[in-house]
Amino acid sequence: MRLYSLSVLYKGDPKVRLLKAAYDVSTFNFFQRSSVQEFMTFTSQLIVERSELGSRASVKEQEYLCHVYVRNDGLAGVVIADNEYPQRVCFTLLDKVLDEFSRQVSKIDWPSGSPATIGYAALDGYLSKYQ
Numbered sequence: 001m002r003l004y005s006l007s008v009l010y011k012g013d014p015k016v017r018l019l020k021a022a023y024d025v026s027t028f029n030f031f032q033r034s035s036v037q038e039f040m041t042f043t044s045q046l047i048v049e050r051s052e053l054g055s056r057a058s059v060k061e062q063e064y065l066c067h068v069y070v071r072n073d074g075l076a077g078v079v080i081a082d083n084e085y086p087q088r089v090c091f092t093l094l095d096k097v098l099d100e101f102s103r104q105v106s107k108i109d110w111p112s113g114s115p116a117t118i119g120y121a122a123l124d125g126y127l128s129k130y131q
Helices: 033-050 087-104 122-129
Strands: 003-011 016-023 055-061 064-070 075-082
Touching: 003 033, 003 087, 003 122, 016 033, 016 122, 033 055, 033 064, 033 075, 055 087, 064 087, 075 087, 087 122
Parallel strands: none
Antiparallel strands: 003 016, 003 075, 055 064, 064 075
């Protein structure tokens, strides 16, 4: 049972923006880590792009399960885990993270934000706590 990625994204009108993300790629070969992280970022954005507002879904991609929750206000969260990780726990984590994120980060910053400009440091803690 493993969590690999926890991302917060914004589903805007023209495109999906990554606002903040945390990764655990320690189980991968050192030389594969950056490409695995890129794959997870790309997959997260693609899944949010194809999801409706107000929806939850679990999508199988290769040997991973991607759990996505897109709120009605456009804020979205994606957890990438292995097949054994409980789906219910993933959605509980997404609820908690998105609620906390929307309280700490102003809604005005979502459409133009990026991982460098958004000040929200709790993702790494949640990723290791739920590991």
